[in-house]
Amino acid sequence: MGRLPPMQARCDERRLRRALLSWYRANARELPWRETRDPYAILVSEVLLQQTQVEQARGYYARFMEAFPDLGALARASEEEVLHVWAGAGYYRRARNLHRLAQGVAETGLPATAAELEELPGIGPYTAAAVASIAFGEPVAAVDGNVRRVLARLFAVETPSARWLRETAERLLDRGDPGAWNQALMELGATVCTPKSPRCSACPVAWFCAGRSDAERYPSPRARTQRAVEAVALVLRGRTGGFVLEKRNGRALGGLWGFPLAEGEDALSSLLARYGLRSARVLGTVSHAFTHKRLTIHVHEAAWNGPGEDPATRPVSVLDRKILALAAPENKVL
Numbered sequence: 001m002g003r004l005p006p007m008q009a010r011c012d013e014r015r016l017r018r019a020l021l022s023w024y025r026a027n028a029r030e031l032p033w034r035e036t037r038d039p040y041a042i043l044v045s046e047v048l049l050q051q052t053q054v055e056q057a058r059g060y061y062a063r064f065m066e067a068f069p070d071l072g073a074l075a076r077a078s079e080e081e082v083l084h085v086w087a088g089a090g091y092y093r094r095a096r097n098l099h100r101l102a103q104g105v106a107e108t109g110l111p112a113t114a115a116e117l118e119e120l121p122g123i124g125p126y127t128a129a130a131v132a133s134i135a136f137g138e139p140v141a142a143v144d145g146n147v148r149r150v151l152a153r154l155f156a157v158e159t160p161s162a163r164w165l166r167e168t169a170e171r172l173l174d175r176g177d178p179g180a181w182n183q184a185l186m187e188l189g190a191t192v193c194t195p196k197s198p199r200c201s202a203c204p205v206a207w208f209c210a211g212r213s214d215a216e217r218y219p220s221p222r223a224r225t226q227r228a229v230e231a232v233a234l235v236l237r238g239r240t241g242g243f244v245l246e247k248r249n250g251r252a253l254g255g256l257w258g259f260p261l262a263e264g265e266d267a268l269s270s271l272l273a274r275y276g277l278r279s280a281r282v283l284g285t286v287s288h289a290f291t292h293k294r295l296t297i298h299v300h301e302a303a304w305n306g307p308g309e310d311p312a313t314r315p316v317s318v319l320d321r322k323i324l325a326l327a328a329p330e331n332k333v334l
């Protein structure tokens with residue numbers, strides 16, 4: 001496309017906008033957050049969708065909006081209540097940031113521009129642009145992984161730079177309906193221009209696309225570094241039922257509750273020492289991946305003379321649900 005005379009390129013880009021928007025209006029999936037212009041509801045959906053697939057996000061969105069229907073309700077809740085409702089969706093930092101954000105703007109409401117939204121806890125350029133364009137109609141382009149892939153393919157660019165992406169997305173943006181345009185590009189990436197086996201024959205903008213003959217070549221995969229980390233978890237069954245649970249710290253799982261867990265070479269001995277135990281029986285192994293590390297957790301079990309807790313009464317992470325599935329497959333929290 002870059003070789004076209006400027007006038008023709010502009011005409012083609014106008015046609016591209018019309019084609020994609022009319023495809024979107026006819027084919028957009030019915031999603032609960034698309035039936036509202038409430039900025040708070042749109043923000044909740046965008047934060048969920050940062051790391052949760054659309055089909056799973058539906059359930060978490062419904063649960064979250066029922067528990068905290070507006071900024072005030074979220075601001076008044078305790079962090080533990082928020083994490084409990086978020087439990088299972090993973091990436092709990094999102095929930096803690098949403099909670100802090102609500103406490104900061106419950107009185108004033110959400111700001112209407114991407115620049116102001118980006119100042120709030122946990123809101124990056126993509127989420128700010130998505131909320132500002134969808135809820136407030138601000139003409140600002142939202143670039144997520146789907147949009148990056150679609151643009152790289154449309155222009156056959158193997159390694160799109162951040163600057164190229166920003167400039168291309170801003171140039172193509174439909175200024176008359178930026179919210180629909182941003183969602184249309186994302187929808188195309190999620191349902192037609194998928195990472196593997198894109199459906200070019202069903203694509204409304206295939207005529208424009210420079211990369212369609214070899215679509216999967218664009219963009220080149222980004223190198224991901226994920227550290228492999230060994231850890232030990234200790235399952236201690238309380239004397240009268242339940243388990244010993246600890247409140248976790250740290251960025252990923254802070255505020256959640258889970259089985260005693262330690263990383264590193266001395267993990268088992270340090271856990272045993274913490275509870276005054278001499279030995280524990282091997283139960284099995286579970287794996288859990290975070291963005292930057294893959295945990296292999298060696299789960300051990302030991303008798304415990306003290307009281308235990310019912311995990312269903314605490315916000316527990318997916319990682320701890322996996323341990324619980326190993327230790328007590330019958331437990332209701334699963």
Ligand code: SF4
Pocket residue numbers: 150153154192193194198199200201203204205206207209210211212215
């Ligand atoms: S033609 Fe194929 S590669 Fe190009 S945008 Fe459409 S689905 Fe993606």
